[in-house]
Amino acid sequence: MLDLRGLRLVHPNGQRALDGVSLHVKRGERLAVIGPSGAGKTTLLRIAGTSLRPNTGDVQVLGEAPWGLAARQLRTLRARIGTIHQAAPIPPRLRVVSAVLAGRLGRWGTWRALASLAHPADAAGAHAALARLDLGDRLFDRCDRLSGGQLQRVGIARVLYQAPDLILADEPVSALDPTSADAALRALVAQCEGTGVTLVASLHALDLALRWFDRIVGMREGRIEFDLPREQVTQAMLQQLYAGDPLLPIQPPVDADSALDGEARAPVLMCR
Numbered sequence: 267m268l269d270l271r272g273l274r275l276v277h278p279n280g281q282r283a284l285d286g287v288s289l290h291v292k293r294g295e296r297l298a299v300i301g302p303s304g305a306g307k308t309t310l311l312r313i314a315g316t317s318l319r320p321n322t323g324d325v326q327v328l329g330e331a332p333w334g335l336a337a338r339q340l341r342t343l344r345a346r347i348g349t350i351h352q353a354a355p356i357p358p359r360l361r362v363v364s365a366v367l368a369g370r371l372g373r374w375g376t377w378r379a380l381a382s383l384a385h386p387a388d389a390a391g392a393h394a395a396l397a398r399l400d401l402g403d404r405l406f407d408r409c410d411r412l413s414g415g416q417l418q419r420v421g422i423a424r425v426l427y428q429a430p431d432l433i434l435a436d437e438p439v440s441a442l443d444p445t446s447a448d449a450a451l452r453a454l455v456a457q458c459e460g461t462g463v464t465l466v467a468s469l470h471a472l473d474l475a476l477r478w479f480d481r482i483v484g485m486r487e488g489r490i491e492f493d494l495p496r497e498q499v500t501q502a503m504l505q506q507l508y509a510g511d512p513l514l515p516i517q518p519p520v521d522a523d524s525a526l527d528g529e530a531r532a533p534v535l536m537c538r
């Protein structure tokens with residue numbers, strides 16, 4: 267599904283973002299990448315999503331080596347990847363329905379895509395995706411009439427509608443209140459459960475990472491510090507990962523399952 271080996275990436279200004287990162291993700295896995303600001307989480311997701319090429323290292327995504335592909339094959343591969351950004355890249359004047367339908371533009375022919383801007387090709391499908399994010403009533407609103415959190419949910423609905431094989435989510439709920447954040451992750455996880463869809467998300471909210479993801483990858487300074495099933499992630503590991511950053515103890519989620527058993531049941535830490 268995702269096989270990244272020995273990734274190194276230094277930005278043109280000399281800033282090192284990844285320093286020898288390897289990650290293997292199987293089909294259907296749900297993996298959260300956590301770590302302090304600047305750890306390299308976004309960079310890793312961008313490489314996995316084929317929008318950034320590492321200086322060195324091997325990249326295999328959905329069984330393909332993207333940088334060896336012809337442009338058309340690369341487009342086909344990208345249509346199988348759903349990307350959720352912190353700030354959804356949606357033109358402000360676009361209607362919500364078109365923003366959601368854009369999830370399938372990569373699979374539609376040019377004419378169908380253009381025609382859909384005037385007459386939405388599948389308004390019912392877009393509505394169904396939005397309803398899962400509690401936004402069904404905003405189908406025909408303009409995107410610039412939505413709040414930041416609502417816009418972020420439109421970005422999630424777009425990926426639900428796209429129905430990709432691999433979802434890469436970079437801080438997908440950063441603009442949402444706790445209840446909406448939990449509901450949005452529930453919708454994303456429901457999309458993956460039993461379908462073989464793989465979900466890789468970067469998150470700052472550690473309680474959400476431990477509640478919704480089976481595997482936790484801790485990054486710091488461009489390296490992977492740990493890569494463990496969530497049951498094995500301890501508070502000491504989290505403290506070490508975020509050492510030097512302000513930490514805020516919070517209560518574990520009330521319906522948390524075995525993720526917070528034993529040693530890890532100590533108050534979960536939220537990094538601000």
Ligand SMILES: Nc1ncnc2c1ncn2[C@@H]1O[C@H](COP(=O)(O)OP(=O)(O)OP(=O)(O)O)[C@@H](O)[C@H]1O
Pocket residue numbers: 277278279281282283301302303304305306307308309310
């Ligand atoms: N376009 C860029 N040019 C130069 N340096 C960059 C660029 N993008 C990121 N970096 C640097 O690369 C490193 C990793 O950044 P990255 O965005 O991957 O971190 P992150 O873990 O996602 O952080 P955050 O949690 O704040 O989003 C940081 O030191 C950052 O300053």
